[in-house]
Amino acid sequence: MSSILPSLGRDVSIDIGSIQTRLMGGTRESVISEPSIVATDAKQQKIVAVGDEADRIVRRMPDMWRPLTPLKDGFIVDYRVMHTMLKYFLHKVSNTLRLSRVLVGVPCGMTDVEQRAMMDAVMQAGAREVFLIERPVAAAIGCGLPIFDARGSMVIDIGGGTTDIGIMSLGGIVSSKTIRFGGSDINTALLRYIRQCFGVMVSDETIMDLKHSIGTAIAPLEDSEYVFQGRDMMNGLGRRCVIHQSEVYQVIDDSLQGLLDEIKQIIRQAAPEIVADIMQYGIWLTGGTALLEGLSQRIGTELGVPVHVPELPEEKVVTGLHGATADLVGVSRFIVNSKNRKGRD
Numbered sequence: 001m002s003s004i005l006p007s008l009g010r011d012v013s014i015d016i017g018s019i020q021t022r023l024m025g026g027t028r029e030s031v032i033s034e035p036s037i038v039a040t041d042a043k044q045q046k047i048v049a050v051g052d053e054a055d056r057i058v059r060r061m062p063d064m065w066r067p068l069t070p071l072k073d074g075f076i077v078d079y080r081v082m083h084t085m086l087k088y089f090l091h092k093v094s095n096t097l098r099l100s101r102v103l104v105g106v107p108c109g110m111t112d113v114e115q116r117a118m119m120d121a122v123m124q125a126g127a128r129e130v131f132l133i134e135r136p137v138a139a140a141i142g143c144g145l146p147i148f149d150a151r152g153s154m155v156i157d158i159g160g161g162t163t164d165i166g167i168m169s170l171g172g173i174v175s176s177k178t179i180r181f182g183g184s185d186i187n188t189a190l191l192r193y194i195r196q197c198f199g200v201m202v203s204d205e206t207i208m209d210l211k212h213s214i215g216t217a218i219a220p221l222e223d224s225e226y227v228f229q230g231r232d233m234m235n236g237l238g239r240r241c242v243i244h245q246s247e248v249y250q251v252i253d254d255s256l257q258g259l260l261d262e263i264k265q266i267i268r269q270a271a272p273e274i275v276a277d278i279m280q281y282g283i284w285l286t287g288g289t290a291l292l293e294g295l296s297q298r299i300g301t302e303l304g305v306p307v308h309v310p311e312l313p314e315e316k317v318v319t320g321l322h323g324a325t326a327d328l329v330g331v332s333r334f335i336v337n338s339k340n341r342k343g344r345d
């Protein structure tokens with residue numbers, strides 16, 4: 001990979017999530033995290049704000065400004081929004097972007113066209129070179145896993161819109177897959193349940209708070225309660241409701257079933273030596289949804305393997321990308337695609 005020259009500017013790492021975008025490098029030493037949205041007028045013609053600021057004005061004046069996101073399930077669906085968002089984020093961390101290499105964490109199994117769209121968006125935002133690395137690999141580096149050793153390391157990164165699963169060994173990817181399931185699917189299931197059982201509408205913020213407060217992936221020992229305000233679907237008036245943790249658990253349990261089946265399938269397809277390593281060393285769970293109470297125990301019990309959740313699991317992809325910038329030659333086998341100002345490698 002001839003273009004892996006020493007960086008002239010400071011390298012930048014970016015994990016563009018369906019919910020949050022996280023960056024590291026450039027002029028900033030710590031992780032920056034902002035919502036992956038822009039705010040537009042009602043006709044969706046003028047973009048007036050990006051990230052935190054967009055989130056603020058959309059919440060304050062929802063009738064005037066609409067949120068738009070460039071990604072769906074990890075893939076670009078709105079190129080204009082992606083371009084504006086990337087330009088804003090990358091320039092926020094680098095004042096020498098034209099000299100910088102940008103490492104991007106991407107879902108597994110992106111097509112060549114999807115990879116090109118992502119690289120073009122980053123180059124047009126002003127980068128010198130762009131490198132794509134699959135998210136489970138970045139998360140594994142972020143967790144400090146021995147991915148160059150003769151031992152299988154498995155990572156499951158569960159974010160808001162997607163779950164990226166990867167098994168790595170001997171400096172290569174044994175298998176990887178992106179599943180269209182994340183925390184937003186749990187939110188949707190909870191929203192549907194509340195509409196059906198309570199006959200009320202609730203805000204996204206209420207659902208999020210409910211999930212973060214009493215959401216659990218294992219049967220609760222004590223059935224705690226959560227009180228919320230809904231808008232009655234019959235008369236349009238406000239109504240106080242109480243939901244039990246056991247109900248929330250049931251909804252989450254149902255929505256997790258597909259994911260658990262997919263994880264089992266991936267392990268079943270792995271070589272016996274790799275499976276033995278996973279049984280012995282366990283699985284690392286990263287991404288924001290790894291913080292869901294009881295999820296690691298649930299996966300561990302279902303598969304009979306130890307499951308580890310690192311500190312700040314939602315930052316492991318971006319910290320792993322940042323770690324990779326220190327030795328791009330070393331991780332070159334994990335780079336799925338790259339582009340520089342002269343074109344592609």
Ligand SMILES: Nc1ncnc2c1ncn2[C@@H]1O[C@H](COP(=O)(O)OP(=O)(O)OP(=O)(O)O)[C@@H](O)[C@H]1O
Nearest residue numbers: 017018019020159160161162183287288289291292
């Ligand atoms: N304490 C918590 N309990 C349950 N879920 C949580 C908790 N904290 C964060 N989450 C969930 O994590 C999700 C966001 O995770 P993350 O920031 O990794 O997503 P993302 O990177 O934007 O999405 P993706 O990787 O799918 O593109 C949200 O659905 C959020 O509700």
